[in-house]
Amino acid sequence: MKGNGPSAAVYESLKKKIEVGSLSPSENLREVELANQYKVSRNTIKKALLMLERDTLVTIEQNKGAKVRSYSLDEVLDFLELRSVLEGFIIRLSCAVLSETDIENMKRILDTMRVLKDRQELVSYSQHNQKFHQVIYDACPNKTATNLLMNLKNQMKKYNTKTILIPKRSDQSFGEHEAIFEAVKNGDCQGAESLMITHIMNVRKVFQENYQLLL
Missing domain, CATH: 1.10.10.10 (Winged helix-like DNA-binding domain superfamily/Winged helix DNA-binding domain)
Structure with missing residues (x-):
């Protein structure tokens, strides 16, 4: 406060x-x-x-x-493009320092996300999605990057959870998180960065194609 x-x-x-x-x-x-x-x-x-x-x-x-404050489509797309770069950078740094406990926590969250997706409890799915990312943010040694990302996400918070409500997006989203987790678990930091960038850019694409539904 x-x-x-x-x-x-x-x-x-x-x-x-x-x-x-x-x-x-x-x-x-x-x-x-x-x-x-x-x-x-x-x-x-x-x-x-x-x-x-x-x-x-x-x-x-x-x-x-x-x-x-209202945001135009172009502003939201610019935000998501910048977010993809920051999220990729953050996971590349976090990947090298995530503990076994962090990995286990991510796996538990992912398992819960799968159940929620199958039940179509998408608001709860989105909340656990945020928890998944938060494990990565908390581990990142570059707190300037995570603070900048969180400031950007807070400005766009009303949009952050809406894309999951688009039909079939939950299946795509879960597959992306599953791939990110496997890369992190295997210590493939560059692969995790690439997958994270793709994940956020897919969110951007969904938003661009469904802007009027997400207002």
Whole structure:
């Protein structure tokens, strides 16, 4: 949380709503309405909105007020292209230092992902997908790279889990994660990097082909 007090509490609440999609892109964030909703002063709301603006989650225009930040297709595709490079770099570094416990954890997560995929419990599948990647991030010795990646992912969080809902994407996604795991388990760090880049670029392709369904 960014500090303490009512502004920080409002900031965290609005941030979560934006990330899960409860507040839609371009939706107006009116100070008076928010002040009434959260039972705080308009000045408290102003401070919270400024924090959200610094996180690029909100845009504030003079005489127009605040809106939830929206992203064009090109911006999302640029993000995913950059993410593919960062994810590839991170897994190449992590692959060399992952412990046996990390490998076992990834295997357990992958086994759970298989069950969830077969049951078509895709929201839970996506959550375990994130856990799979988190093992890789946590092991990476280059924390600057992982921090940069997480900042980018947080900005696009509302989009990160949606591609799995596209028909047949869950089967493709699981196959990609299975291949990544095998490369990591075998110590093939360059292979893991290549497979990870392909994985994220496939997400990018799915998003490009189904943009209107994923808004």
